[in-house]
Amino acid sequence: MTPVASQRYFDQAADLIHLSDELRQLLSTPQRELTLQVPLTLDDGTHRVYSGYRVQHNRARGPYKGGVRFHPAADLAKTRSLAALMTWKTALVDIPFGGAKGGIQVDPSELSVTEMERLTRRFTEALGPAIGVYRDIPAPDMNTNPRVMAWMMDQYSIMETYSPAVVTGKPVELGGAPGRDSATGRGAVDVLESHLNFDGRPLAGSRVVIQGFGNVGSWMARTLVDRGAHVIALSDVSGGIYREQGLDIDALSAHTAQGGLLADLDGIEGDGITNAELIELECDVLAPAALGDVITIDNVDRVKAGVILEAANGPTTPDADEVLWDRRVAVIPDILANAGGVTGSYFEWTQNIQQFSWSEDRFNQELGERLSRAYDKTRAMADEHSVKLRTGAFALGVERVASAVTLLGHR
Numbered sequence: 001m002t003p004v005a006s007q008r009y010f011d012q013a014a015d016l017i018h019l020s021d022e023l024r025q026l027l028s029t030p031q032r033e034l035t036l037q038v039p040l041t042l043d044d045g046t047h048r049v050y051s052g053y054r055v056q057h058n059r060a061r062g063p064y065k066g067g068v069r070f071h072p073a074a075d076l077a078k079t080r081s082l083a084a085l086m087t088w089k090t091a092l093v094d095i096p097f098g099g100a101k102g103g104i105q106v107d108p109s110e111l112s113v114t115e116m117e118r119l120t121r122r123f124t125e126a127l128g129p130a131i132g133v134y135r136d137i138p139a140p141d142m143n144t145n146p147r148v149m150a151w152m153m154d155q156y157s158i159m160e161t162y163s164p165a166v167v168t169g170k171p172v173e174l175g176g177a178p179g180r181d182s183a184t185g186r187g188a189v190d191v192l193e194s195h196l197n198f199d200g201r202p203l204a205g206s207r208v209v210i211q212g213f214g215n216v217g218s219w220m221a222r223t224l225v226d227r228g229a230h231v232i233a234l235s236d237v238s239g240g241i242y243r244e245q246g247l248d249i250d251a252l253s254a255h256t257a258q259g260g261l262l263a264d265l266d267g268i269e270g271d272g273i274t275n276a277e278l279i280e281l282e283c284d285v286l287a288p289a290a291l292g293d294v295i296t297i298d299n300v301d302r303v304k305a306g307v308i309l310e311a312a313n314g315p316t317t318p319d320a321d322e323v324l325w326d327r328r329v330a331v332i333p334d335i336l337a338n339a340g341g342v343t344g345s346y347f348e349w350t351q352n353i354q355q356f357s358w359s360e361d362r363f364n365q366e367l368g369e370r371l372s373r374a375y376d377k378t379r380a381m382a383d384e385h386s387v388k389l390r391t392g393a394f395a396l397g398v399e400r401v402a403s404a405v406t407l408l409g410h411r
């Protein structure tokens with residue numbers, strides 16, 4: 001998500017709800033931004049220094065909440081936009097958190113596991129007192145996973161006291177919640193199903209194309225197939241695979257679980273395609289589940305899907321978003337489509353605090369209920385004002401935060 005996109009979506013929502021100038025100013029700036037030095041000793045004994053970030057956008061509705069990404073393109077401006085997106089996302093699904101985002105500007109593929117661990121622990125140390133169970137709760141995002149969360153939790157617990165609730169998305173053995181790992185992908189399918197059913201269409205039988213086969217993409221694919229939809233194309237960084245009758249997701253998962261890339265498939269039915277071709281395939285639903293800015297003004301005219309499900313954060317550029325709106329292609333926006341992740345994080349956090357664990361069935365049921373409620377409210381808002389689902393979703397989020405801020409007397 002670029003700063004231009006996040007400001008534009010915020011402005012459109014602010015216009016819709018007639019937000020005052022004071023509140024616009026207050027809510028379009030973050031409360032706190034940290035730029036951190038993260039030194040690392042490599043396995044060969046040499047040293048490097050990385051830049052780390054944490055932006056805490058707003059905490060009117062509860063502690064700051066949001067992921068940490070390890071990515072070469074992570075910088076303060078992007079982290080700032082993504083932090084604001086978290087504030088609207090947590091408000092939209094009505095969980096008691098504010099919004100934050102963090103990251104380290106690093107290419108994790110260049111690091112060994114021990115280097116990753118040291119880097120994560122140094123970053124957690126540098127964050128120090130800025131995070132906490134009731135202060136700011138990090139979670140996984142691009143290139144971070146339950147293992148990274150375990151290191152963060154452990155380092156924080158060394159510095160403070162045993163605090164499993166200081167991060168979410170942990171391994172189940174260390175206080176993670178069964179269901180959290182699949183929650184973003186499963187939640188995206190829950191939201192898609194609500195959308196299709198609202199218009200009297202079933203999910204079963206839909207033809208879906210997914211870009212990305214990491215945590216989100218792979219859980220989406222599995223959940224879609226379980227519910228009778230056909231995943232006709234999938235891709236990862238290396239390229240993709242397409243099969244009109246639907247792909248064998250179990251076989252693909254087995255291949256990638258061994259570290260295999262989709263470009264090197266052998267013995268699995270389907271034709272090789274590029275990521276660019278995948279975006280332009282004829283299908284019912286296109287779900288970008290990896291990078292930002294993949295549907296742009298340059299390819300939007302060739303996008304043939306009837307529904308775009310934004311499982312990644314910021315996959316559609318604002319110009320392309322306008323073109324899709326003019327064509328009445330439904331875009332289910334990121335803050336709704338991928339809100340299953342942070343909603344699942346909320347369930348994990350509450351279980352850690354109560355030291356009481358739920359069954360995975362209860363987790364999935366509560367997740368589905370919350371997301372379908374959020375979809376219905378978004379849809380009602382968008383239809384009432386004849387605006388995009390994105391504007392409806394942002395408006396609901398911004399309105400809730402604005403009212404919390406006003407009640408607290410922050411302005």
Ligand code: GLU
Nearest residue numbers: 066067139141341342345
């Ligand atoms: N990184 C995820 C997101 O962008 C999850 C954040 C969380 O669970 O706090 O929504």
